[in-house]
Amino acid sequence: MDYKNYFLNCRESYKNKKPYLSSFYENPVRVIPHNFFTKETKDYLLDLSKNIKREFDTGKHKLGNISGIKNFWPYALPINKTCEQLIPYLEETFYGCNLFVDKVYIYRTQKIEIKKDSYLWHHDNNPNEIIKIIIYLNEVNQFNSPFEYLADENNRGMLAKCTRLGPNNWEPAPNDGRLEDEVKNLIKYKNCSGKKLIGKQFTACAFSNNSIHRVNPIIKGYRDVLNIRVKPTISKPSIYLSKKWTSSFGVSGAVDPDPEKDWQYYNKKSNLRLLKEIYLNILLKKLKNKIKIIKGNIFKYFFKNI
Ligand SMILES: [Fe+2]
Numbered sequence: 001m002d003y004k005n006y007f008l009n010c011r012e013s014y015k016n017k018k019p020y021l022s023s024f025y026e027n028p029v030r031v032i033p034h035n036f037f038t039k040e041t042k043d044y045l046l047d048l049s050k051n052i053k054r055e056f057d058t059g060k061h062k063l064g065n066i067s068g069i070k071n072f073w074p075y076a077l078p079i080n081k082t083c084e085q086l087i088p089y090l091e092e093t094f095y096g097c098n099l100f101v102d103k104v105y106i107y108r109t110q111k112i113e114i115k116k117d118s119y120l121w122h123h124d125n126n127p128n129e130i131i132k133i134i135i136y137l138n139e140v141n142q143f144n145s146p147f148e149y150l151a152d153e154n155n156r157g158m159l160a161k162c163t164r165l166g167p168n169n170w171e172p173a174p175n176d177g178r179l180e181d182e183v184k185n186l187i188k189y190k191n192c193s194g195k196k197l198i199g200k201q202f203t204a205c206a207f208s209n210n211s212i213h214r215v216n217p218i219i220k221g222y223r224d225v226l227n228i229r230v231k232p233t234i235s236k237p238s239i240y241l242s243k244k245w246t247s248s249f250g251v252s253g254a255v256d257p258d259p260e261k262d263w264q265y266y267n268k269k270s271n272l273r274l275l276k277e278i279y280l281n282i283l284l285k286k287l288k289n290k291i292k293i294i295k296g297n298i299f300k301y302f303f304k305n306i
Contacts, residue, residue, distance in 0.1 A: 002166025003127035006259035010097035010232040018096030025128065028208035029149045029157025030094055032086070032133075037202055041085045044078035045202050045226075049137035051075065052224050056108040068107040068249045076241065079104060079226065083240035086133065087230065090206055094131065095232060100263040101241040102255065103229035104248050109145040111218045119217060121150065121183040123160035124209035125173040126255045129232055134197075135204040137224035144221035146196040147205065150183055150212040153191040157211040167257045179212055231255065233262040244270040 001009075011018060037045065052069070061067045072079065087099050112119065124130075140146050149157050160179060163171040186192040196216065197205050207213065209229075237245075245266035 001260060002169060003129045003259045007129045007232045010234050013234050014097040017092050019093055024095065025159065027156050028159050028211040030206045032204035032206065038085060041082055042202060044081040048075055048078040049224060052106055052137055056224060066107045066110055068105060070249050072104050072106050072248055080239060080241055087240055094206060097232045098236040099230040100233050100237045101228055101246050102231045104241060104246055105227040107225055109215065109218050109223045115217065118215045121179045121212055121214045122177045123212055125162055125164055125177045126209045127164055128159060128162050128208055128210050130209050130255055131206055131230050132209055133204060133206045133228045135202060135226040137226055139201050140203065140223055141198055142196060143219040145218045145223040146198050146216050148194045148196045148214050148216055149207060150192055151195045157207060159208060159210045160212050162210045166259060170257045183212060235264065237263045
């Protein structure tokens, strides 16, 4: 089954209010309304942003072109609290189905010498049904690395052609998904334009990973980002992120070609691994006891025969 069909199944079993399916693909970039987050969520995010700033200011998280937090789990509470407000909103207004969080990235943009990778116009080339939500942890203006997406003449984001659709259609993107020349032509001849996401602390945007986008370089200041990636699922998880199904840096950014491997699949897999570990521990304990008894018997035998 490919991602689109699985997404349709997820929409079918979703009983709440649903947006039109066509709008999901025709309007793939959604800026989250200004003042969307409640005071409670903002307090959690404020606490998170202070801690993240402190961590990056010490300079201990350098990962190549970006500074990224490898282990975000100490911050699971504020991220989950943010998801509790954000994800139901995306389910009802964007997807029309249940979601779970498969990735969390927290990073700080580094100053760069030459524009490459995410600084060039590109699409990520995971299936279209994979959405990322970026939340700025500090105020972002035109000088401190705003996220930018390509918009059509109606100011809507634009999807690039995805070459990863499901288990039987899983090819790498031409030119590794970089689209510099194509975008130049679209801006020149098709009335398209780049839209920079600029705003106060906690400005947020949800976008299909295949909408054409780029990061702008840092000219002055810094930019810390919380990036949450979601996937459709038939049944709602009791918690949005879990060590069983949410990963970060260190695990490939490509999703599994099989869309049916949702949070329940990883939950079962993790429980089975846990059961195996428990069973092996019991066996090991029994074996140790047996060795103890045998050692004791050998000792007794020699003691008797001295
Ligand atoms: Fe990207």
